[in-house]
Amino acid sequence: MSAPLIDKYRKMASFDWKKLKAVVEGEEHVRLKAEVVAKMKSEPIFHRDYRVLSREEQREVVHQRWKKIVEWGLFKDPYSDLENFKALTETLEAYDQGTSARLFLHGNVFGAAVKSMGTERHKELVEKIENNEIVGAFCLTEIGHGSNTAEVQTTATFDDGQLVFNCPSIGAIKCWAGNLSHSATHVVVYAQLHVGGKNEGLHGFVIQVRCPKTFQTFPGITIGDMGSKPGCWQGVENGWMEFKNHRAPLSALLNKGCDITPDGKYVTSFKSASEKQSVSLGTLSVGRLGIIAKGMMACTFASTIAIRYSVARRQFGPEKGAENEIPVLEYPLQQYRLFPYLSAAICIRIFQKTKCYRFVEKFTEYMMRVMVGEKSEELSEFSKEVHALSSGAKPVATWLGVESLGEARKACGGHGFLHMSRLNTLRDDNDPSQTFEGENFMILQQTSNILLGKVASIGLINTPMSTMTFLNSKPSKFSSWTSDPVNDALSAYRYLTYHLLQTTSSEANKLKQSGKNSFEVRNEIQVHRAVNLSIAYTEHTMIDWVQKFVEDVEDVTLKGVLQKVLNLFSLFLLERHLATLYITGYASGGKFGEELREKLRKAVADVKPESMALVDSIAPDDFILNSALGASDGKAYDHIMEEFRKYTNEQPRWVCDLAQFLQKRSQSSKL
Numbered sequence: 001m002s003a004p005l006i007d008k009y010r011k012m013a014s015f016d017w018k019k020l021k022a023v024v025e026g027e028e029h030v031r032l033k034a035e036v037v038a039k040m041k042s043e044p045i046f047h048r049d050y051r052v053l054s055r056e057e058q059r060e061v062v063h064q065r066w067k068k069i070v071e072w073g074l075f076k077d078p079y080s081d082l083e084n085f086k087a088l089t090e091t092l093e094a095y096d097q098g099t100s101a102r103l104f105l106h107g108n109v110f111g112a113a114v115k116s117m118g119t120e121r122h123k124e125l126v127e128k129i130e131n132n133e134i135v136g137a138f139c140l141t142e143i144g145h146g147s148n149t150a151e152v153q154t155t156a157t158f159d160d161g162q163l164v165f166n167c168p169s170i171g172a173i174k175c176w177a178g179n180l181s182h183s184a185t186h187v188v189v190y191a192q193l194h195v196g197g198k199n200e201g202l203h204g205f206v207i208q209v210r211c212p213k214t215f216q217t218f219p220g221i222t223i224g225d226m227g228s229k230p231g232c233w234q235g236v237e238n239g240w241m242e243f244k245n246h247r248a249p250l251s252a253l254l255n256k257g258c259d260i261t262p263d264g265k266y267v268t269s270f271k272s273a274s275e276k277q278s279v280s281l282g283t284l285s286v287g288r289l290g291i292i293a294k295g296m297m298a299c300t301f302a303s304t305i306a307i308r309y310s311v312a313r314r315q316f317g318p319e320k321g322a323e324n325e326i327p328v329l330e331y332p333l334q335q336y337r338l339f340p341y342l343s344a345a346i347c348i349r350i351f352q353k354t355k356c357y358r359f360v361e362k363f364t365e366y367m368m369r370v371m372v373g374e375k376s377e378e379l380s381e382f383s384k385e386v387h388a389l390s391s392g393a394k395p396v397a398t399w400l401g402v403e404s405l406g407e408a409r410k411a412c413g414g415h416g417f418l419h420m421s422r423l424n425t426l427r428d429d430n431d432p433s434q435t436f437e438g439e440n441f442m443i444l445q446q447t448s449n450i451l452l453g454k455v456a457s458i459g460l461i462n463t464p465m466s467t468m469t470f471l472n473s474k475p476s477k478f479s480s481w482t483s484d485p486v487n488d489a490l491s492a493y494r495y496l497t498y499h500l501l502q503t504t505s506s507e508a509n510k511l512k513q514s515g516k517n518s519f520e521v522r523n524e525i526q527v528h529r530a531v532n533l534s535i536a537y538t539e540h541t542m543i544d545w546v547q548k549f550v551e552d553v554e555d556v557t558l559k560g561v562l563q564k565v566l567n568l569f570s571l572f573l574l575e576r577h578l579a580t581l582y583i584t585g586y587a588s589g590g591k592f593g594e595e596l597r598e599k600l601r602k603a604v605a606d607v608k609p610e611s612m613a614l615v616d617s618i619a620p621d622d623f624i625l626n627s628a629l630g631a632s633d634g635k636a637y638d639h640i641m642e643e644f645r646k647y648t649n650e651q652p653r654w655v656c657d658l659a660q661f662l663q664k665r666s667q668s669s670k671l
């Protein structure tokens with residue numbers, strides 16, 4: 001039974017939301033996700049409420065849930081079973097990022113690192129990882145170094161056929177590693193490898209840190225927890241680890257492409273330190289790609305909760321009287337604040353996951369070619385392109401995601417601030433996605449570096465995914481708007497990216513000629529130039545891929561609604577570059593900007609009648625959503641009151657103390 005008003009909005013739509021869901025997500029994906037949800041609903045450990053758990057309680061719940069998923073055998077390797085992997089990932093990420101972090105840090109971060117950097121001698125360990133006989137953590141970050149991974153200070157010194165691990169200073173103590181505080185039996189740890197008195201640079205190692213029976217740490221290793229954190233991260237065991245002369249066998253070295261002979265000689269097939277570093281840190285790209293989906297999920301939650309609540313919430317009206325009040329969703333300003341994130345939820349999903357254009361599929365193809373040891377010029381180009389795009393899309397998606405939750409919370413007014421809305425908690429849950437697996441501003445530099453490397457070959461750029469080929473020809477300036485806002489937006493983006501590439505490159509050359517070294521040059525070209533270049537390139541690719549997807553949709557009603565969604569997404573993103581478009585000379589006078597804004601307002605209005613069905617097409621099951629404000633029945637007040645009533649006439653213990661205190665005050669005033 002749902003509230004009549006929400007149904008009225010549902011009936012306004014021009015399309016069938018279930019059909020749209022099937023087209024955007026794929027029928028198999030929808031079915032597999034429903035299976036995971038049904039399993040979770042049937043198990044008491046996955047029961048949901050709005051209680052705030054202590055750190056200890058949350059850790060235990062996460063542990064029990066993790067155990068259940070492992071016992072169910074639901075956790076799959078993405079390379080052997082991508083569809084099941086995606087279904088589980090998405091459901092868990094939406095349910096509780098803390099539980100999913102426990103699984104993925106073990107399988108997809110720790111496990112992937114052992115697989116990609118290890119060799120035959122790590123085969124037995126890989127089997128244990130896949131069988132969940134051990135628990136793994138990934139220890140790269142130190143107190144003193146995060147982004148600058150090359151300078152981590154932990155050392156691994158070859159000594160008498162073994163490796164001796166040390167943290168020479170407080171700054172060298174490992175930290176932030178998930179799963180480490182209480183559970184990890186093994187870790188992948190990054191350290192500077194010293195052999196025969198020479199530092200051979202950053203290397204990955206896999207070592208056992210605890211006895212799996214007693215959970216006591218091994219000699220020379222101290223491990224602790226990092227204390228309380230916001231949101232779901234309270235349930236994640238982010239730990240610190242200090243080494244003092246910890247001795248590990250030589251086999252700890254993850255020796256793909258390098259090794260130490262038993263008599264203590266370092267040998268390597270890497271041609272340069274940067275090649276070695278790109279292999280040892282390559283696994284981070286996998287995580288980066290997954291994090292794009294965190295941005296998509298954040299936009300999904302924000303728009304689902306806030307748009308459904310905006311129908312239940314009525315304030316003001318054309319005439320006096322509560323019966324004349326209108327849903328706040330009717331206000332164009334509320335629509336302008338929320339609908340762009342609804343469009344972002346759909347477009348980022350299509351960009352990242354939807355068949356044919358999905359980035360995940362292209363990335364998986366790339367990783368498989370790397371894993372079988374392929375070496376070709378085309379693959380190296382593929383690698384650069386994948387890296388440029390994932391390093392741009394992760395910031396664009398996660399910034400949009402966190403921003404959407406903040407906007408949704410404000411758009412829900414005071415009730416949005418309640419824990420039971422879930423909006424602030426979700427904001428906390430998603431916040432670190434802007435930082436981990438590469439701090440957003442840092443990794444945008446990797447995108448711009450790759451793009452700047454293409455300047456010399458303009459005219460001949462030919463990348464495997466064709467995301468950079470448009471840079472071969474000089475785009476023209478704005479002349480007039482056409483009836484296709486997406487093509488218009490893409491033209492503007494092409495100009496913007498091309499121009500930013502040229503200006504960033506010429507600025508870099510000027511700085512070089514003025515005597516600045518390459519470090520200074522890189523730093524000085526970031527603000528207004530390289531950062532914007534990376535964002536423009538990424539957004540252009542996102543819009544371009546979604547447009548290609550929409551072109552291929554056969555069902556006319558679905559094509560129509562997706563076109564409206566993409567119109568809004570393109571214009572919403574483009575508006576953010578308005579100043580740069582004018583500065584770079586794309587347009588002059590007010591016409592371009594005025595019309596862009598007019599088209600944006602129209603795109604928002606066009607989405608309004610479709611909005612509730614669009615929400616239904618992306619919304620997770622109510623059990624997963626777990627928001628009193630965003631439930632699919634539209635009965636926000638009933639759900640809010642149901643929760644309020646749990647706290648009726650509460651009398652905490654200290655009320656007696658209050659009564660005594662008041663009595664004392666009144667007696668002393670009478671004296």
Ligand SMILES: Cc1cc2nc3c(=O)[nH]c(=O)nc-3n(C[C@H](O)[C@H](O)[C@H](O)COP(=O)(O)OP(=O)(O)OC[C@H]3O[C@@H](n4cnc5c(N)ncnc54)[C@H](O)[C@@H]3O)c2cc1C
Pocket residue numbers: 105138139140141144145146147148175176177178233238432435436437438439441442
């Ligand atoms: C919840 C959570 C979980 C995590 N899990 C793990 C884990 O499992 N394993 C692990 O090893 N690590 C983990 N991390 C650590 C994470 O990877 C690092 O925090 C991240 O890489 C950023 O590094 P940093 O914190 O040192 O930031 P810093 O590098 O100190 O950055 C601080 C600021 O300086 C800026 N800055 C730095 N250098 C430059 C530059 N050259 N130019 C311009 N600006 C610059 C950055 O943009 C940023 O704004 C986790 C972190 C969090 C929050």
